[in-house]
Amino acid sequence: MLRLFPPLTLALFLLPVAAGLLGTALPSLGWMPGAGGPAPTLAAWRALAAAPGLAESLALSLAIGLLSTVLSLALALTIAAGAQGTRLMAWVRRALAPLLALPHVAVALGLAFLLAPSGWIARLLSPWATGWTLPPDIATAPDPWGLAAVLALVLKETPYLLLMLLAALGQVRADRAVRVARTLGHGPGAAWVRVVLPQVYPLVRLPVYAVLAYGLSVVDVALVLAPATPGPLAVAVVRWLGDPDLAVRMQGAAGAVVQTGLVVLVIALWRGGEGVVARLAQPWLGAGPGSRAGRDRARRVGGTAALAAALPIAGLTALALAGMALWSLADSWFWPAPWPAALTLETWRRHLGEATWPLWTTVTVGLAATAAALVLALGTLEHERTRGLTPGRASEILLYVPLLVPQVGFLFGVQTVAALARLDGTWIGVVWSHLLFVLPYVFLALADPHRRLDPRWRRAAQGLGAGPWRVFGRVTVPLLLRPLLFAAAIGFAVSVAQYLPTLFLGAGRYPTLTTEAVALSAGGDRRVIGVHVFLQAALPLLVFAVALAVPRWLSRHRRGLQGGEAPP
Template identity: 35%
Template sequence: MAATLRHPLGWLALAAMTAVYLPLLPAAGLMLAPAFSLAGWQALFADPQFSQALAATLVSTTLAAVGALALALCVAMALWPGAGWRRLSARLPWLLAVPHVAFATAALLLFAEGGAFYRLCTVCTPQLDRYGIGLGVTLAVKESGFILWALYALLPEEKLAPRWVVMRTLGYSRVQGFCWLALPEIAPALGALMLAVIAWSLSVVDVAIVLGPGNPPTLAVLAWQWLSQGDPAAQTKGALICLLLMGLLAGYAAFGGLLWQLWRRRIPSTTGRRGRRVVPSPGRPLGWLVPLSGIACAGVLAVLAVLARDFTLTSQAFYTSLTFGVTASLLALALILLWLEWGPQRRGQWLWLPLVLPALPLVAGQYQLALWFQVDGDALTVIWGHLLWVIPWMLLLLQPAWRAIDPRKIVVARTLGLGRAAIFWRLKCPMLIRPLLTALATGFSVSMAQYMPTLWLGAGRYPTLTTEAVALSSGGSVPLLAARALWLLALTAAFFGLAAGLSRLAGRYRQGLR
């Protein structure tokens, strides 16, 4: 680490990352300051909304986590390894390109009372969803695509495929092979991935506002409402909910670790039991349904297009969203490349904290810093707030590709007389053009989805497609809401399509280097 930081760019990378991740400190202070206040805890537990909000949070988060994991594992069990699994990976980016708010808006306009499905079947009146069941199911479907995409990166098909063939030759079933061979191989990384999914589901605000429950809402929405008030007692209760969300996350992690230890003991080693009888598995039909992500995206697009009778759009929301997304993703890409090449090579685990911590206290920490430095309401402050989530998501894509660079090529380049900067620009960056474009599109999508940082740090001065869609979901015009969600989806999908086109173009012009 010290050797890396001898370079001036190493210190620049460390200083830039520290500036982006600085809100972690006031976020910790915000949660820990009222933690020992007995009166604050008593006021929180005595609040009439607390018990129902806690139940809705637990139900929706459990449904989202368990449902997303079950869907993803069933599909992976049905398709991995093989050509179907590779076709799935090619279509998944289009499912990931659908923003959460646009996906939630389509679900709301379809299945809510008075929606398109209700008009077709008036008998199917949805009951009052007090426990966030609809929220949990919607999050499960949306997050299953993200887990599948991560599983594609985690499962080493070249390494495990020969052992898979041996197991199948010996008579083991597909379910046995996947559970005894693939899952133990990816269990640690899958656990960290599920921790990120649970942390996001616990603290999601924009999707919870769109889909409900409304009154009382989930704990994250309740904390967001209380932290937005000027009453110190309400702010104390909001900070305590942030601490409680951290406790719930730790509880989910402990419970998941216990289940893994119990299940691990049931993995046979040399018993030789085989599942010769073919058992119908739900993975096969799901394997045909979920991989059709292009059709799923087209379905969401068709629903929004039919309901959006008026496609007019305020230019301010469109250009603000585009400016924030492009600027944040480009800045994050520059910082990540600077960090990977010249930054510290060890002790960088703190970079992943925004993925595994609830977002609400982090946004509150950002807002506290913005108030201290009197920069709230500035566009650069909003972009700085977006970077706290854009950087780790892009780093999640770029770091494995960066570490996979063959070091022998670096040795050859140095033997030919190239310096470190020349190797970086002329060798490493061209080799990583496809991961760079994919990370850039992912960062743009993450920036477009930021609701709370845009609202708080921008002081309400910068309307975006996401903030307008969430505001209209509370009772605005249905065609106008569908139009906002459609534009949000179209802009994100267009950026993903541009990245995919440039990636294919780069591959075509570099075929001779293979």
């Protein structure tokens, strides 16, 4: 039975991507019923080339994707290097879970209130510091250059890259490598960059590419914080694909192909740039240690830089969510008051009922997609263990395929396939679309703990007469309880954050808190937006809290689950 899991897992998330890419490419060539017959045509490509602002949209997408990725990677590396071997690292690890739990849209909407001309920052500084008696006539969120969208992406992607870095550090024994380099006279920062970074970066290369692909093709954050005329290419593509005119939809399909090509091209250029940077850095990496004064100065700067990088990320994210929470409780909040005139639950009383159906959809779809992902991941990993298989680099690349291909590049084709299978606009269809993105994250979170599990525990249970299922239920699951719950929390958070899969496969029948929040951002009451943002952020935070609390509660009297020795 276990042998069925690997092909089933691959089929569930690779075949839809392949079919989706094909189902998007064919309409771009005119093969769509009701739009001019079966003969291939380049009319969609000509219409795309003539679309106003196409070059500006491409440039904006490129700028947002590259800038957000470079900044996120730089900040994650700074925090990891500066916090290595210090007490700050424990604080960083504790702060990662809540930061990872927050959906992109929740952070973007909170940031929009912080940075808006009438936002919280301007209110706190006005009129005593700015002299503004009215909100200034400037564009800040969204701004013409997409900088607010870049900031939102940095706030979300830095914790993700930092999590990947911390996981990779355990594989290369970073603490030992830094200690050895320091005995040779290198400062802590230089030791980390010279010895650890060359070993760690290849292990986080695919997560970096995933962040780059997401930034180049982001839609939900762009709808909230990026300029609208022209907006990023992915936003225009989604608008065209939703047009009732089939000719415009074919133009959107051509735009989706261009978006996919842009992501592939930029990732290829990034990969080439890695080699250039490595060659340029080679002389410095091989140089000897600097002076003692320089090492002492670098030691002080390293910790300060890590703190200076970590605090703004945590602080801005907390302020953004606090502002939305205040709006959900505000009776009235007029400019330039820094606080609401009064707090009330009236907005919650009037609008909580409207959020019930999106809330129910969000919870049920998230739980179903996460449960399916856990079953598939555990089944595949157990098959890998029983057969003694060693996963190669190719299997890891396959896992990242749904994360590297832009969503707008294949979800239109997935929608077409779902319509043919009568899954379009169904709850199962929405769960399946979320599973495409939940499964890779759940598998990646479970793979390393499962593969590192000491086999002597299983052999000891088998020696006592336990069968395979009893060993799995009484030994494997309890020992993996913490990573299982953490993987489930990550999967649920990923599902809550999905916007385009719900938009394409839900057909408007299954709105979630994310789709409703994005819809309200176009001009809704901030108090109502605050209710949706609070619910959207609270759900994954609650699941992460449960994932952290349950193992501690269950293992309070079981030292064997707290790092005990394996049986001989």
